Amino acid sequence: MRYRATILALLAPCAFAATTGEALFHQHCAPCHGANGEGGRGPKLARLKLPRAPDDATLGSLIEQGIPGTEMPVTRMTDAERAEVIAYVRSLGRAASAQVAQAGDPKKGELLFWGKGGCGQCHTVGPRGGRTGPDLTDIGVKRGPANLRQSVLDPEAETPDNFAQYRKVIYMPDNYLRVRVVTADGKQITGARVDEDTFTIQIRDDGSHIYSFRKDQLKELHEDWGKSPMPSFRNKFAASELDDLVAYLSSLTGAQ
Numbered sequence: 001m002r003y004r005a006t007i008l009a010l011l012a013p014c015a016f017a018a019t020t021g022e023a024l025f026h027q028h029c030a031p032c033h034g035a036n037g038e039g040g041r042g043p044k045l046a047r048l049k050l051p052r053a054p055d056d057a058t059l060g061s062l063i064e065q066g067i068p069g070t071e072m073p074v075t076r077m078t079d080a081e082r083a084e085v086i087a088y089v090r091s092l093g094r095a096a097s098a099q100v101a102q103a104g105d106p107k108k109g110e111l112l113f114w115g116k117g118g119c120g121q122c123h124t125v126g127p128r129g130g131r132t133g134p135d136l137t138d139i140g141v142k143r144g145p146a147n148l149r150q151s152v153l154d155p156e157a158e159t160p161d162n163f164a165q166y167r168k169v170i171y172m173p174d175n176y177l178r179v180r181v182v183t184a185d186g187k188q189i190t191g192a193r194v195d196e197d198t199f200t201i202q203i204r205d206d207g208s209h210i211y212s213f214r215k216d217q218l219k220e221l222h223e224d225w226g227k228s229p230m231p232s233f234r235n236k237f238a239a240s241e242l243d244d245l246v247a248y249l250s251s252l253t254g255a256q
């Protein structure tokens with residue numbers, strides 16, 4: 001107990017002024033869910049209804065068991081601490097519901113997604129779209145608005161490689177790895193890795209052709225960790241269009 005108190009004092013100098021729930025939230029949850037639960041790598045928690053934690057009991061077991069197969073980890077704490085965090089998360093939800101207005105129009109964002117943005121060439125929503133990038137059907141329950149905005153402006157800011165510190169504990173798909181090969185006759189091919197074993201590698205190029213190579217027959221093989229196949233849209237959209245696009249992505253909760 002004393003040990004934990006020392007750690008808390010070191011990590012969060014202002015924790016003494018805050019409630020225990022708030023301090024625990026800042027320590028364990030804020031790195032992914034944002035300092036005020038506004039969302040980030042994880043979804044926004046500052047809302048009245050959490051789709052996967054409709055009541056305090058399910059919220060408690062989410063904290064205790066994480067969400068297997070996702071980046072939401074197991075968090076070890078005592079029952080009393082967990083109760084404090086639950087109460088704090090609920091208080092964030094009540095505070096947020098007081099200020100409803102959201103920037104951006106999801107309907108306009110949807111048009112940009114399939115139209116000007118060309119996002120559907122690489123991403124699926126429901127039954128529609130391409131397969132180069134991840135399925136975005138429920139991206140609104142996976143990521144917060146700021147993180148979604150960053151994904152569009154700066155896709156390389158957070159490719160799976162940057163998540164290496166969690167790799168050992170959390171399953172991360174790394175099939176968006178960017179690969180560049182030069183064949184024996186000097187042809188260069190760039191694309192996403194589809195599969196790889198000790199002797200062979202399969203690559204899908206940007207025109208969706210699949211290639212399979214024996215590695216010992218390649219002149220060069222580069223696996224570009226941290227390089228995203230997704231282009232940056234930094235100069236493509238006006239500020240208001242970006243708000244619309246983020247509003248649309250946030251509205252995607254899997255229930256199409």
Ligand code: HEC
Binds near residue numbers: 032041043070071143
């Ligand atoms: C390493 C990052 C990370 C940490 C730390 C983390 N979470 Fe999460 N959390 C996520 C991600 C990512 C998801 C979405 C999982 C998915 O579906 O892909 C999530 C989902 C959730 C959900 C479901 C939300 C919904 O829409 O129903 C709740 C609730 C939640 N987290 C609460 C917490 C709490 C409370 C803590 C701290 C005790 C915490 N998380 C710590 C990343 C994290």
Ligand code: HEC
Binds near residue numbers: 133233
């Ligand atoms: C050329 C293909 C391509 C296009 C076009 C494209 N993306 Fe992506 N996108 C990807 C790939 C591949 C990834 C996964 C690797 C990464 O995160 O950079 C990705 C990742 C994302 C993510 C992060 C997903 C997550 O799990 O966090 C979001 C959000 C996203 N894209 C939205 C968009 C939007 C919105 C557009 C249109 C404005 C768009 N993308 C256009 C290929 C594409």
